Amino acid sequence: MGVRHNVAVPMSDGVVLRAEVHYPTDPATGAAAPGPFPVLVCVTPYGKKAPPPAAQLGGGASPYLITRGYIEVLVDVRGTGASDGAFEMFGARQTRDGVELVDWAATLPHASGRVGLFGLSYLGINQLFTAAAVGPDSPLRAIFPVMAATDFYRDAATMGGVPHLWAIRGYAAAYRLLNVINPTLEALTGGGHPRPRSGGWAAVRRRGRTQRGYFGPLAADVRGGGDTAFDGPFWDSMRPSEVLGDIAANGVAVLLTGGWHDAFQRAAPLNYAGLQNAAAGRDVHAPMQPGQPIAERIKLVMGPWYHVSDYGGMHLDALQLRWFDHWLKDDADAALPDAPLTFRPIGSPHWLRAREYPLPEAVPTRLYLSESGRLAETADVETSAATMVFRSRGPVSGRSLEQWSLGLGSFAVGRSGGRIRYDRDNRRLQRGALTYTTAAVPAPVLVAGPIALTLYARASTTEALWVAHLDDVAPDGVSRPLTQGALLGSHRALDPRRSWYLPDGTVLRPHHLSTRAACAPVEPGVLTRYDLEIFPTAAWLRAGHRLRLTVTSFDFPQLVPARPAQRALAGGRYELQQGGAEASYLLVPLVDADTLR
Helix, strand or coil, X not given: CEEEEEEEEECCCCCEEEXXXXXXXXXXCCCECCCCEEEEEXXXXXXXXXXXXXXXXXXXXXXXXXXXXXXXXXXXXXXXXXXXXXXXXXXXXXXXXXXXXHHXXXXXXXXXXXXXXXXXXXXXXHHHHHHHXXXXXXXXXXXXXXXXXXXXXXXXXXXXXXXXXXXXXXXXXXXXXXXXXXXXXHHHCCCCXXXXXXXXXXXXXXXXXXXXXXXXXXXXXXXXXXXXXXECHHHHCCXXXXXXXHHHHHCCEEEEEEECCCCCCXXXXXXXXXXXXXXXXXXXXXXXXXXXXXXXXXXXXXXXXXXXXXXXXXXXXXXXXHHHHHHHCCCCCCCCCCCCEEECCECCCCCEEECCCCCCCCEEEXXXXXXXXXXXXXXXXXXXXXXXXXXXXXXXXXXXXXXHCCCHHHXXXXXXCCCCCCCCCCHHHHCCCEEEECCCCCCCEEEEEEEEEEEEEEECCCCCEEEEEEEEECCCCCEEEEEEEEEEHHHCCECCCCCEEXXXXXXXXXXXXXXXXXXXXXXXXXXXXXXXXXXXXXXXXXXXXXXXXXXXXXXXXXXXXXXXXXXXXXXXXXXXXXXXXXXXXXXXXXXXXXXXX
């Protein structure tokens, strides 16, 4: 391998981005191999020289791919690393940068003229926006977005309208830290910025001001209940769901990779369904239909992984190599995933295969919340109420904490030879909460797909906060967390176009409007319906295990309502209705896993 450091790439608006160009060399001479080679591009805000584990988050050169015949280009996003300009999360200008970088990369020395995109998280989202903007005749042929969002507001910035302020601050701190580290790494590797005034600690100060000037006001506005605490124009540039149709129209091949414990847990299946629908001429926001045409250039691989992960030992570079060999080198023998949707459930070593999402084999099953604390397939005849007092904090969910710290703790410990299990037992969280548990399943069953919780409840305040956890309970009582969802009561209005419904009108996957105009106070003392989106999962329940739903009013320290909501929530007392004509229930998809092997 050889590398050219900080190659200047002028953009059409005059801003200069800087790239590392890694290329295959002749082992005998060290000279650049003649090629021609496809080019893989990664555009990162975390620094093109970021150290582990940030290198996995930010990209980094892939010797496995380069030495097998690929040129790799790693570019600092404008306003980060060694690139000029002002930083902004995504947006039209950053998308334009991606298009121009693709065209530039296709003309590099020894390049074949074909380009692919790769990378995780921010880098994956960038891929989706770029693939949508390149047009049908672009050199861009294939992308490999790992852990990418579909709707940043609903995926990560909030959950059911409740801000993930802790996560927003964490992202800001990571950006700032990496943009302090990277100028030092540039100097140590001899690849420093060619203009001394912009390198070294001058760059540190400049980048620090840029990041503080962006994330500081954002966090303050969310915390104060400003416009960014609601869905609206600020978040529009962070919604890949709106450009999925353009990706399909451009004919770009897409292999999505996601995780059931990822920060963008809900996004990967929705991106897959949206892309397949777009390729079939259907609404990108609708659920897929059984038997609809499937585009083989669109695939999804999901597993029980956090955002930063070793992917359970799956060789991700090898999967990328096969994907890019097929689409960029016309290798018909490259072994691609043999199903459009391939996933490994939580609690199982087996890979399962499917075509559509949601899975046609999954039966959405109503489980009613009972006065006895059971989740039952029939509702209690008599109406009863379970009382819960609002709490802003309580026991910490290890899975939730690890999910929203991007899995960095378990990844770092794993790299050093240790192992952390944040999903081992959730019983501490259940103390003082409302819990509902099924009978033991007599035979193994798979929970797979979108999950919804419909609550009928009264609140004593003008705001309410509902947090729901779904666990797998073993015969010995260990309660392993699977997934969760939340809803701020004022955000309860549904978007009928983007919510998913069963033929009888039952809400299968709620999509809340969450705009300031659509949000309305809760009317104290009035029975109100709340539809919670519990993030989708795939989990294997062994015989003798049970499902448990835990309902509480906090997920500390992840969910932090804005100050106006906190004031409205204070002192709240909730009465959750069980049984009767308006019985609260969980809608969970159950499937015989043998039909998917």
